Amino acid sequence: MTLRAEHSPSSAPARRRPIRLVLTMAFAVVAAGVVGFLVFLAQLPVNEVKPSRDADGIVVLTGGSSRVSDAMELLSVGYGKRLLISGVHPTNAASDIQRSLPDSQPLLGCCVDLDRSAVNTRSNAVETRRWVRQRGFQSLIVVTSNYHMPRAIVELSNAMPDVTLIPFPVVGDKWNDEPWWTSGAAMRLLLLEYAKYVAAEVRVRLDKLGLGTMVASDETSQARDLARRSAASTN
Incomplete structure (x- = not known):
């Protein structure tokens, strides 16, 4: 007999x-x-709007079209006393910027500093903080692409909580030429930037809780190693 x-x-x-x-x-x-x-x-933002006020300094984070030229324009009309171009490739010199912006020579000679150490947004914030402290600045206009601005403000405000940050989002021509949802490349760029923004927010919150020290140390070491390799390649 079978039992079930x-x-x-x-x-x-x-x-x-x-x-x-x-x-x-x-x-x-x-x-x-x-x-x-x-x-x-x-x-x-979908349109560029001039900063609401002047600041002690201006920082532009390299990586997008027209960021540097817009920052130079802000400097030329007196929105800041001095400009930091953060994230300049180690092989680039002021003369390279001058060739792309022929009218910038007087400003490059007197009022522009180049940061070649930063390799990502977080190290942009670290180098900007060093520059701000050296200059004794209390306010800063931040120039970067509109899609990059949220993450840049997260990193900069975390690095310099006592400095007033005034965003100047740069809107590229392609942004208004075609809707981003019709372009696969634009969609991928925005999704990637959103993921990075969320990751930055989470890491900053963990840092404030004292839980992100190990991750921060590892990322800082990687950034320094990359900067050393880039510098070595120019020697």
Whole structure:
């Protein structure tokens, strides 16, 4: 005689509960990511607006088209006393900037400093803090692309909580030429930048709780190593 195992009527639903919980949590994470991305997009300006006030200094984070030229223009009309160009490639000199901006020679000679150590947004903030402290500045106009500005402000405000930051988001021509949602490249850029922005926010919050020391130390070491290799390649 064959004996059949008896199954409780409630065993099947019980097995499904963990699956439903996982699916619910995954849906919640995806929904939160979508909402966060939409909020991130909503804060990106579509037009350039001049700073609301002057500042002690100006910093421009390299990496996007027209960032440096816009920063030089702000300096030329007196929005700041001095300009830091942060993230300049070790092989580039002031003469390279002068060739791309022929009218910039007088300002480059008197009022512009080049930072060749920074290799990412976080090290931009570290080098900018060093420059601000050396100059005794209390306010700073920040020039970078509109999509990069949220992350830049997170890093800079964390590095310099006592310095007033005045954003000047640079809006590239392509931003208004075609909607970003019609361009696969633009969509990928924005999604990547959003992910980096969220990661920066999380790391900064962990740092404030004293939980991000090991990660910060590792990232700083990597940045220094990269900077040393770049400097060595120029010798």
